[in-house]
Amino acid sequence: MTVEPIHSISEKSEIDLVVNVQNVEFVRTGYGKNIVKVLHIRRDGTHHSIIEITADVELTLNNRKDYLTGDNSDIIPTDTIKNTVHALAKLKGVQTIEQLAMDICEHFLTAFKHVLRANVNMIEAPWRRLEKNGVEHAHAFILCPDAWRFCDVEQNLNENPVVHSGVKNMKVLKTTQSGFEGFHRDRFTTLQEAKDRCFCTSVYSRWRYNKVHNVDFDAAWKTVKETIIEKFAGPYDRGEYSPSVQKTLYDTQVMILDRVPEVEEIEIVMPNQHYFTIDMTKMGLTNEAEVLLPLDNPSGNIAGTVRRKPQAKL
Numbered sequence: 001m002t003v004e005p006i007h008s009i010s011e012k013s014e015i016d017l018v019v020n021v022q023n024v025e026f027v028r029t030g031y032g033k034n035i036v037k038v039l040h041i042r043r044d045g046t047h048h049s050i051i052e053i054t055a056d057v058e059l060t061l062n063n064r065k066d067y068l069t070g071d072n073s074d075i076i077p078t079d080t081i082k083n084t085v086h087a088l089a090k091l092k093g094v095q096t097i098e099q100l101a102m103d104i105c106e107h108f109l110t111a112f113k114h115v116l117r118a119n120v121n122m123i124e125a126p127w128r129r130l131e132k133n134g135v136e137h138a139h140a141f142i143l144c145p146d147a148w149r150f151c152d153v154e155q156n157l158n159e160n161p162v163v164h165s166g167v168k169n170m171k172v173l174k175t176t177q178s179g180f181e182g183f184h185r186d187r188f189t190t191l192q193e194a195k196d197r198c199f200c201t202s203v204y205s206r207w208r209y210n211k212v213h214n215v216d217f218d219a220a221w222k223t224v225k226e227t228i229i230e231k232f233a234g235p236y237d238r239g240e241y242s243p244s245v246q247k248t249l250y251d252t253q254v255m256i257l258d259r260v261p262e263v264e265e266i267e268i269v270m271p272n273q274h275y276f277t278i279d280m281t282k283m284g285l286t287n288e289a290e291v292l293l294p295l296d297n298p299s300g301n302i303a304g305t306v307r308r309k310p311q312a313k314l
Contacts, residue, residue, distance in 0.1 A: 026064060026067075028060075029060060029061075029064055029067060030058045030059065030060045030117075030119070031058065031059060031075075031078065032056065032057040032058035032059050032078060032081055032119075033056070033057050033078040033079075033081040033082045033085075034056040034057075035054055035055075035056065036054065036055045036056070036057065036081075036082050036085045036086075037052070037053070037054050037055075038052070038053050038055070038085060038086060038089045038094070039051075039052045040052075040053075040089050040093070040094040042093065042094075046138050046139070047138050047139070048138065048139040050127055050141060051094045051097070051124060051127075052124065052125040052127060053089075053094065053097055053100065053122050053123065053124055053125070054122070054123045054125075055085055055100075055101070055104070055120060055121065055122045055123075056120070056121040056122075057081050057085065057104060057108075057118070057119070057120050058118070058119045058120075059076065059081070059108055059115050059117070059118055059119075060115070060116050060117040060118075060119075061074055061075075061114050061115060061116060062114045062115070062116045063114065074114050076108075076112060076115075081108075084104065084107060084108070085104060088100065088103050088104055088107060096217040096218055097122045097123075097124045097149065097150075097151050097217075098151045098153065098163055098165060098215075098217040099217065100122065101120040101121075101122050101151055101152070101153035101163075102153050102155075102161050102163065102212065104118065104120050104153075105118040105119075105120055105153055105154075105155040105161055106155070106161075109155060109157055115157070116156065116157050117154070117155070117156050117157070118154070118155050119152070119153070119154045119155075120152065120153045120154075121150070121151075121152045122150060122151050122152070122153075123148060123149070123150045124148070124149040124150070125143065125148075126143060126144050126145050126146065126147065126148060126149070127141040127142070127143055127144075128141060128142055128143075128144045129141055130142055145169070146170065146171075147167050147168075147169065147170035147203075147225060148167065148168050148169045148170075149165070149166070149167060149221055150165070150166045150167075150168060151163065151164060151165045151166065151217075152164050152166075160212060161212055162208065163208070163209045163212050164206050164207065164208050164209075165206070165207060165209070165217060165220065165221055165224075166204070166205055166206035166207065167203065167204070167205050167221070167224065167225050167228070168203075168204045168205075169202060169204075170202065170203040170204075170225070170228070170229075171200070171201070171202045171203075171273075172200070172201060172203065172229065172232050172233070173198065173199065173200040173201075173275075174198070174199050174200075174232070174233060174239065175198055176196055176198075176239065177196075177199075177234065177239040177240060177241045177242065178196070178197050178198070178199035178241070178242045179193075179194050179195045179196055179197060179241070179242070179243060180193065180194050180197065180243070180244055181193040181194065181195065181243070197275075198274075198275040198292065199232075199242055199245070199248075199272075200272075200273040200274075200275060200294075201232075201245065201270040201271055201272060201273055202271060202273065203228055203232075203268065203269070203270055204268070204269040204270075205224065205228065205266065205267065205268045205269070206266070206267045207224065207256070207263045207264075207265060207266035207267070208263070208264050208265045208266075209262050209263060209264060210262060210263070210264035210308075211262055215262050220260050220262055220263065223256070223259055223260050224256050224260060224263070224266075227252060227255050227256050227259060228252055228256075228268075230255075231248060231251055231252040231255055232248060232252070245270050245272050245300070245302040246302055246304070248270070249268050249270050249302055249303075249304050250304060250306070252268060253266050253268055253304065253306045254306070257306070257308060264307055264308055265305065265306070265307035265308070266305065266306060266307075267303070267304070267305040268303070268304060268305075269301065269302070269303040270301075270302045270303070271299045271300065271301045271302070272299055272300035272301070272302060273294070273295075273296060273299050274294075274295045274299060274300075275292040275293065275294055275295070276292060276293050276295060277289045277291070277292055277293075278291050278292065278293050
C-alpha cells in the first residue's frame with residue numbers, strides 16, 4: 001500500500017504557488033509616488049512668479065525580483081522619488097511643467113542603471129496674477145480654475161522622451177448659434193431636431209509634440225486653449241454657427257495643427273452638457289427659452305483624434 005506524504009497547509013500553499021507561477025507571465029510592472037505637490041516661487045527682486053504642480057511619477061525597473069522573490073535591493077523608495085521631485089524643482093527650477101517632467105525622467109534614467117522607463121504625469125494649478133487697471137500685482141495671485149493645464153512625459157532608456165500636453169475641465173457655453181438636425185432616426189428615436197439651442201461642454205484636449213527641444217510650451221498651450229475658445233465662440237459680435245459638436249471639434253483640431261507646427265497629434269473630447277427649456281404651460285406661462293434646466297447626466301460624449309498625414313518621400 002502506498003502512503004501519501006502528509007504536507008502542512010503552508011507546505012501545500014508553497015507547492016501550489018510554484019505550480020501556479022509556471023503558468024503566469026508579467027504583462028507590465030511599475031511603481032512610484034503619486035500626488036507629489038510643489039509650489040515653486042521665482043523671486044526677481046520684489047516681483048515674484050509662482051508655479052504650483054502636482055506630479056505622479058512611475059518607474060519600471062529592468063528586473064522583477066521584488067515581485068518574484070521579495071528582494072527589495074533594486075527598489076528606489078517612493079519617498080526618494082518624492083524627495084527627487086522636490087530637489088529637482090530647487091536645482092533646475094520650474095519654467096514649465098513639461099520641462100520639469102522631462103528633467104525628472106532624465107534624472108531617473110541616468111542616475112540609476114536599472115531603470116528602464118520613467119513616466120511623469122503633472123498638473124499645474126491655475127494661479128493668475130492679480131491685476132487692476134492694467135497694473136499687475138508684484139506677488140499676489142488668485143486661483144482661476146477656468147482651465148487646468150497638464151502634461152505627461154514618458155521616456156524609455158536610451159530613447160527620446162514622448163511629451164504630451166493638455167487642457168481639461170474648461171467649461172464653455174453659448175446660448176445660440178448651435179443646432180442639431182438631419183440625424184438618423186429609428187423607432188427608438190424621440191429627440192426633436194433643433195435649429196437653435198444652448199451649446200455647453202467641458203473641454204478635454206491632449207496633444208503630442210513632434211519635437212521636445214526648443215519648444216515654447218507656454219506659447220503652444222496658450223495657442224491651443226485660445227483656438228478652442230475661438231472656434232467654439234466665433235467672432236465676438238455675431239458668433240459662429242455649429243451644426244454639430246463633431247463639426248466644431250474637428251474644425252478646432254485642424255486650426256490647431258495649422259497654428260502650432262510642433263503639435264503632431266491632438267485629441268479633443270467634448271461632452272455635450274444639455275440645457276433644456278422648462279415647460280411652463282401648466283403654470284400658464286410662456287417660456288421662450290429664457291429659463292432652462294441644466295442636466296449634467298446623461299450627456300452625449302463626442303471625441304476625436306487627428307494627426308498630420310505622413311509626408312511623402314521624394
